[in-house]
Amino acid sequence: MxxxxxxxxxxxxxxxxxxxxxxxxxxxxxxxxxxxxxxxxxxxxxxxxxxxxxxxxxxxxxxxxxxxxYPTFDGLKKVDIYDPFSYLNNFPIDSYVFDENNSFIYRNYSPNENCERMYFTNENAKRIDFIRTKIEEWFNNNLLTENEYFYLIAGLIESVPFVSNISGTYGAYLKHWDKRAFKPLELIKLDVTINxxxxxxxxxxxxxxxxxxxxxxxxxxxxYNSRQYMPNYHILETIARYDSPEIYGVTGLRPYKEFKxxxxxxxxxxxxxxxxxxxxxxxxxxxxxxxxxxxxxxxxxxxxxxxxxxxxxxxxxxxxxxxxxxxxxxxxxxxxxxxxxxxxxx
CATH class of the missing domain: 3.40.50.150 (Vaccinia Virus protein VP39)
Structure with missing residues (x-):
């Protein structure tokens, strides 16, 4: 990253x-x-x-x-999901029902009738919402351990920059589409050092x-300098929390006064x-x-x-x-x- x-x-x-x-x-x-x-x-x-x-x-x-x-995802096996990465990467997005509770990234950070921001393509924004929603759903249904929950969210956070339409940070989005943004989002597995x-x-x-x-x-x-980190990584913070904050401004910032x-x-x-x-x-x-x-x-x-x-x-x-x-x-x-x-x- x-x-x-x-x-x-x-x-x-x-x-x-x-x-x-x-x-x-x-x-x-x-x-x-x-x-x-x-x-x-x-x-x-x-x-x-x-x-x-x-x-x-x-x-x-x-x-x-x-x-x-490394997580084993034994809980997901009870619902016939043996490889959550394959499931989350390949689930047909067009067949998933989105509403206001599970589409925050799509509604606020990709171009649509109510939004001009160009952080993600529609397809990748929906994939981010889908993955993050499913992780939360699985955890709330006791299908993931705490370690597995954080491991999957971390994989998403590390994956998102590869398809983000930015020059370096999330302080601004590009006004044209970088070729990186058209790559399909792929949830990656993180290496874990075992000590x-x-x-x-x-x-x-x-x-x-x-x-x-x-x-x-x-x-x-x-x-080192006066650049606050939250406004430069606000979207990753929102994906991690998935708390639907009251955002503002051209770039859709989340409030960060307490994080200065x-x-x-x-x-x-x-x-x-x-x-x-x-x-x-x-x-x-x-x-x-x-x-x-x-x-x-x-x-x-x-x-x-x-x-x-x-x-x-x-x-x-x-x-x-x-x-x-x-x-x-x-x-x-x-x-x-x-x-x-x-x-x-x-």
Whole structure:
């Protein structure tokens, strides 16, 4: 999934920093988990805790982090459904009866007599509604376990971007149809790393959760700039919740006042970050940030040094490219910063 601030390309670098500074750790917390790519990577090595304030991220985490086995869907076999992926992908949509309770995506995010938005073709929007409705129906009828429920929704969330008519995020739709949008939606099966540990996933504000957990390593990857995540991924949030929110605006935004992050606010970010570090009951702190972020490198170092063992704080700098193609002079100065600190016991 294309995601703002994704760390997929930096996973090995993050691992190198941890291996250089940490011995004999058993637990790992990814407190701003996003698509859970970092948590998934380190599930091979540690008992993992993951968290994000957005519910669609929580769904991905429940399916791939907290869940520690592949689903068997035994309940669905009682109604002669032996492969739910095949069933959901191949069910003839034209024969399904849609109404106001099971067509929210079609009615609000694909072109029809009451909507001009072009996020999805009619066929794919209806398929999304059908799949999400059936998952809820099966779960309410006790045909799915909780793990199976989240696994199927997560598969849908990961599948939707492949047919979305967008340039990168859901902050806007394209005014012409990209060829990607005409591909038929196909519900995909997600890989699950099995580590036989009691991994946990959370859907909380990071500064509240930090007061509830303790462990060995905490990885902190907060937002870097003023772009709030909810308006950029509002459709994935709505598909995950399927709660028919009161939407507004050209792009059909769901209300998100309570989900505005302090880490995207220049006046609030330093206090929020300092509070997080102060209350982190973890021995090892690893932070990812950008040298173009709203907090300066010096500010982050100052906060870390305030709560770290003397001389333990380090910063690693890795050049990265924001766009494909020829680098501009400004692009040459872009760096991903990875900080390490050993937390001082207070």
């Amino acid at each position: 294309r995601y703002i601030g994704s760390k997929v390309l930096l996973l090995d670098k993050i691992n190198e920093v941890i291996e250089e500074n940490v011995d004999n750790a058993e637990s790992f917390l990814d407190i701003f988990s996003g698509t859970a790519s970092v948590a998934r990577y380190f599930k091979n090595k540690y008992k993992v805790y993951s968290n994000d304030h957005l519910y669609f991220s929580y769904v991905l985490q429940k399916a791939t982090i907290e869940n520690d086995c 036989h540990k009691e991994n946990r996933s959370f859907n909380k504000d990071s500064n509240e959760l930090i007061r509830e957990l303790e462990g060995d390593i905490i990885y902190i990857d907060p937002p 992050s302090k880490y995207c606010n220049k006046k609030q970010v330093e206090k929020a970050f300092a509070d997080l570090i102060e209350n982190a009951n973890f021995e090892h702190i690893v932070v990812s940030y950008s040298n173009e972020g709203i907090m300066s490198e010096e500010t982050i170092l100052e906060i870390l040094c305030t709560y770290a063992v003397a001389d333990s704080v380090k910063v690693y700098k890795y050049p990265y490219r924001r766009y494909k193609g020829k680098l501009s002079a400004k692009e040459h100065n872009l760096h991903e910063l990875i900080f390490y600190a050993k937390k001082r016991k207070l």
